[in-house]
Amino acid sequence: MKGKVTAVGFGPGGREDMTIRADRAISDADIVTGYTTYVNLIKDFYPGKAFKSTGMRSEVERCRLAIQDALTGKSVAMVCSGDSGIYGMAGLIYQLAESMDADVDIDVVPGVTAASTAAAVLGAPLMHDLSLISLSDYLTPLDLIMKRVDRAAESDMVICLYNPKSNQRDYLGDAADIIMRHRSPDTAVGIVREAGRSGQTHWTTTLGDLAKEDVDMLCTVIVGNSNSYVSDGKMITPRGYEVG
Numbered sequence: 001m002k003g004k005v006t007a008v009g010f011g012p013g014g015r016e017d018m019t020i021r022a023d024r025a026i027s028d029a030d031i032v033t034g035y036t037t038y039v040n041l042i043k044d045f046y047p048g049k050a051f052k053s054t055g056m057r058s059e060v061e062r063c064r065l066a067i068q069d070a071l072t073g074k075s076v077a078m079v080c081s082g083d084s085g086i087y088g089m090a091g092l093i094y095q096l097a098e099s100m101d102a103d104v105d106i107d108v109v110p111g112v113t114a115a116s117t118a119a120a121v122l123g124a125p126l127m128h129d130l131s132l133i134s135l136s137d138y139l140t141p142l143d144l145i146m147k148r149v150d151r152a153a154e155s156d157m158v159i160c161l162y163n164p165k166s167n168q169r170d171y172l173g174d175a176a177d178i179i180m181r182h183r184s185p186d187t188a189v190g191i192v193r194e195a196g197r198s199g200q201t202h203w204t205t206t207l208g209d210l211a212k213e214d215v216d217m218l219c220t221v222i223v224g225n226s227n228s229y230v231s232d233g234k235m236i237t238p239r240g241y242e243v244g
Contacts, residue, residue, distance in 0.1 A: 003070030003104045007093055008077045009084035009111020012196025013041040017112050025109050029077035033066045035059075038081050041197075057138070063092045070104040083113040087134060087162060115160040118192035118220040121202050123234030125190055125222045129157045135171045136163035142171065146178055153179040158228065158237055161221040172221070173211030179223060180207055188224040190235040195220055204230045 006025045011017035026032055026046060032039065036053040043051060052069075054062040066076045080088035090108045097106060119126040131152035137145060152159050159179065164172045179187075185208025192202040193216070205213055207223060215221065228237040 001073040003073045004075045004107065005066050005070045005093055005097070005104055006075070006077050006107040006109055007084035007088060007090035008079050008109045009082055009086075009088060009113070010038075010042055010079055011082065011112040012114070012117045013038075013081060014196055014198075015045055017117065017196050018042075019109070019111060022109050022111055025107075026077045026079065028075065030074040031066075031069050032077045032079055033062060033069070034079035035062065038079055041081070042079065059089065059092060060096070063089055063096050064100070067093065067097055067100060067102050067104060071102055080111070081114075082117075083111045084108055085110060086113045086132065112196070114162060114195055114220045115222070117195040118160070118190070118202075118222060121192050121195060121200065122190035122204070122222060123236050125188075125224060125228060125235040125237050126158055126160070127237045127239045128225060128227075129155075130160060131155075131157045132160050132162065134162040135165070135169075135175060137169065137171070145171070146174065149175050150178050150181070153182040156182070156225045158225050159223040161223065163217055164219055164221045165215045166217045172215055176207055176210040183207060183223075183226060185209075187226070188228045188230050188235055190222045190224075190230075191215060191219055192222075193219045204233070204235055 008022050008025045010022050031050045033052045036055055039051050039053040066078045069076050078089050084090045085108055133148050187207040189205050189207055189210050194200045
């Protein structure tokens with residue numbers, strides 16, 4: 001029997017934000033594989049299920065393990081928080097399967113990504129064109145990241161920053177300075193920590209004060225465009241409709 005690997009985006013971590021398709025893919029899998037933190041988020045939802053996990057920066061090992069299990073005829077769910085195709089494992093699974101010449105089926109199940117989850121908490125900041133940019137230079141050169149920040153800022157797109165700061169790196173202030181080449185320091189910014197999870201907190205600030213905010217890897221930062229604003233605690237980006 002031909003095996004299968006399904007890259008499953010399960011959303012922010014709560015059962016209520018998991019799609020029916022994601023739940024079905026995990027329930028039907030023989031083995032559920034993923035980053036240890038993500039596996040722990042959903043493990044209690046699937047008692048009796050076989051789980052395999054690896055730690056941070058073991059993505060290649062994790063995906064290769066899933067493919068190897070699929071080659072034995074198993075159905076494997078590779079779980080990813082958010083969306084499996086947005087900074088997830090979907091692309092790596094396709095690449096590895098090709099390099100391994102692995103005859104397995106591959107499917108991708110989308111999920112609610114951090115940008116969508118954070119936006120719903122903040123109000124409606126993503127109502128117009130936007131750019132998603134990770135500030136992690138683990139896999140992307142820093143100068144290329146900042147070039148993308150600059151181009152997105154110049155275009156006046158809303159910018160959603162993933163992985164904004166860690167214990168090892170802090171590029172958020174540099175990104176804010178680059179964006180302020182094109183936008184006012186008063187530009188609205190929304191920050192959500194642990195979006196969609198039990199410890200969720202959120203607040204708004206301005207672009208000029210962003211570098212001083214208490215931000216870490218669990219935060220999603222949304223920088224508004226030139227028309228974004230905060231009203232009654234909610235961050236809103238107008239689409240352009242006439243409202244009177």
